[in-house]
Amino acid sequence: MSNSVRDNMSKEDIVSEIKLSIGADIKKEYTYLLVEGSDDIKFWRGITSEKVLIFESFSGKNGIKEIVEEFFDTNPQVIGIRDKDYESKVIHNRIYYYDYCCMEMMFICSTDAFNSIYTEYYDGEIPVNELKEKILHQLKILSHIRKLNETKDWGIKINGISINSAFNRETKELVIDTIITKLNEMNRNFFIHKPEERQCLDDLLMNESTTNELLNITQGHDFLKLFSTYCMKDQGNSISDINISASLRCSYRKSDFEKSLLYFKLVEHEERYKLKIVS
Structure with missing residues (x-):
């Protein structure tokens, strides 16, 4: 079974589907990953485990922050990954940055x-x-x-x-x-x-x-x-x-990704919350 991708959804649809999925996930073993766009989806689809559902943000990096912060602030199963761009600090402890400026x-x-x-x-x-x-x-x-x-x-x-x-x-x-x-x-x-x-x-x-x-x-x-x-x-x-x-x-x-700082942060998240994201 491959991981599941959700794209071109509204904010309301994304929030609703994540809430429904979390409610049905009795064992708490799925991760709900929010990314910025279609290129991110193409990358993560080949890297993440079958226990990951990938959602394209309704509004880029700002949409990721809005959904994680406002609707799933304390749920470790919902994470975001985005370009760092010119952020100098972590904006949320479950929103991770690509190494360097951006994914590319x-x-x-x-x-x-x-x-x-x-x-x-x-x-x-x-x-x-x-x-x-x-x-x-x-x-x-x-x-x-x-x-x-x-x-x-x-x-x-x-x-x-x-x-x-x-x-x-x-x-x-x-x-x-x-x-x-x-x-x-x-x-x-x-x-x-x-x-x-x-x-x-x-x-x-x-x-x-x-x-x-x-x-x-x-x-x-x-x-x-x-x-x-x-x-x-x-x-x-x-x-x-x-x-x-x-x-x-x-x-x-994947062997290149396993040398990245982002990989180690995701593995740390996996181990802490007993999830299976990339390892």
Whole structure:
């Protein structure tokens, strides 16, 4: 028997089904796992035991928090797993974070998983570890902007930025000025009218960042979009970052997951409450 998946449900439907299932679970042996989206479901379906019911949140990470906190605050059978993004602390003792910034970055930090997509898609001359480091550092400006936007409540639009358009194919570099110009166009000249915010960003860019620091602030979708740009063929044919993401997810094995901090936290939860989630 495989684990069960519930997707595209309303908040009321999710809460109702979990309550009904808990009521029928006399032995208290099932875990009810809330995740952010369909990609999370695809990953967890292959990792969790048959004693896990997986629910897609009705509203991303905020929906996970709302359901766990408001309806199942003291029930250890109901847990959430979400991207850490830029949270600096635990928001609930039964909502767990992927290692690093998000699920994709947890996959990317696995040497074997990243080597798999590198071998499959990249035919350039940059060695695999050097390419990973290069992409992380190229994205440093965008990663810091995303973090500052969330932690400092800047309220600017970022998702319209095209990494492909900001990439200089001759120098193989992401052009900072192009990103800032586009952000200003999208946000009423934010960095022109807010010199203190621009200075805050410039100060961060001047500081050296370790690989671990960059893994914790880099969005996986940004990384895969830039990686796909590096993988673009001479004829200009692009490789979809969505396809690369699917390949990365397939390349990340259970043995890779068993090295993660998230795995150990889930095993600890299993042992404490006599559940069977991943072990």
